Amino acid sequence: MVFGAVLLAGAATGAWGEPASDPRPPSSDSAVAGLPAGRDPAGAQLSRQQAEQLVSSSGDPWAAYYSPQAYADFTSGQYLGVGLSVDRAQDGSTDVSQVRAAGPAARAGVAVGDRLLHIDGIRADRLPVTEVVARLRGGPQGLPEGSTVALAVQRAGGPVRELVLRRTVLDAEEVTVDHPAPGIARIAVHGFTSGVAAQVRAAARGARGVLLDLRGSSGGLVEEAAGTAAVFLDGGPVGSYEARGVSRRLTAPPGGDTATPLVVLVDGGTMSAAELLAGALQDRCRAVLVGSRTFGKGSVQQPSRLADGSVLELTVGRYRTPAGRSPDGTGLAPDVPAQDPSGATELGLRVLAGLGTRG
Known part of the structure; x- marks a missing residue:
């Protein structure tokens, strides 16, 4: 059992935000993958697209899909990423809250307080913080170690800097x-x-x-x-x-x-x-x-391992x-x-x- 399968990114106060106050009601579209609503999907033959659709149609604000490697990282205390954590500021911007010493972000000069403007060309403030974190870690497609992510960051009063960081396996230091x-x-x-x-x-x-x-x-x-x-x-x-x-x-x-x-x-x-x-x-x-x-x-979220080794948490x-x-x-x-x-x-x-x- 998992209490809070939130992506490991050091959630400081308000980092993740509240779930919507009126989430979508559970959808009968959970049968999209041939599963009756409410059934444990463990062992089901689902493609990544079907699993993601099941999550998005569930009305569950804490539902999540993990590739096999991403879930192994989550439970083992290691993760694939660039060594930075983000918060959503009161003005809606996405700010860097922590930078892992000697990680890819630190080596590129990213510092606490920098504003994250874009991630792979998408405005960061238009994405939930959890999705920003997911994209830093390789996204739902589970990009491998050595893959890159393009960021635009800005320090207060400074110019916008375009960076390309290479993902590496980091210890979570829980x-x-x-x-x-x-x-x-x-x-x-x-x-x-x-x-x-x-x-x-x-x-x-x-x-x-x-x-x-x-x-x-x-x-x-x-x-x-x-x-x-x-x-x-x-x-x-x-x-x-x-x-x-x-x-x-x-x-x-x-x-x-x-x-x-x-x-x-x-x-x-x-x-x-x-x-x-x-x-x-x-x-x-x-x-x-x-x-x-x-x-x-x-x-409480229950992890259910699908036939291909990926995991759904509902x-x-x-x-x-x-x-x-x-x-x-x-x-x-x-x-x-x-x-x-x-x-x-x-x-x-x-x-x-x-x-x-x-x-």
Whole structure:
């Protein structure tokens, strides 16, 4: 199961935008590929065009189609791209929010704050951010490593620059760690791919206090989100979800660390699997949430592998926190709101100090 199969591109606050408030109703055209509406398409003989039509006609704002390689990248923590992430600014422009050090974009001189004007000749501000990201990564056709993408970028007050970047395989670096104060580990989880829970466990080992930074965390694999919760819980519920009408419970095994003080940083880019994790730690009174209200995506996508190895992800249900809350549409409210988002880390450190530190 996947909570938030959003393309791995570091979704900062507002990076993906809200789904349309009045999405198209589910269409009987799901039979376009010979599939009855609501049936699991696993194993179906669908062409790429049929699969994409099934996604577009489903009325599901979170439905997605992945080539075999793109889905392997998504779950493995690697991706094909040029090493930049984008946000949609308030004025509707598409701005560069992150640049991967030593990646193709960085080598070409792209910097945070640059405006992305065109991608392969198409105006970026006329595309959903998710489609911009998809095109950077090779598009639905799954262009291979070494393929190129043409960009037009502009720095504030500067000329428009035309660039041609060559895609390469990059590590997603889903978990990053620093130490903002002696004995304090700030563990930032950008997405939940294979191995993330183990990385968080290793990063938290020996810390006297932990800031678990879920700001801009875009979701991912449910087992990794549940496994990350289990790092800080001694057994018990993590949450539950429905998949095609069948209720399933997520539980943590015994033996997690319940002694180290824990603060979780959240914002409007904290979504899906990251919201499940934050909600579990909040409901279990294991952590204090600091920041701003989370995105509000409580839906569950089920990956279905087609006959050619490609994957369709369709929404099959909703998840709930251990207390039975669903963040869908409303998000999770922090215990300690940060009036100034830029000061959330400092506020988190003050809250952590108030909780004491492990000796």
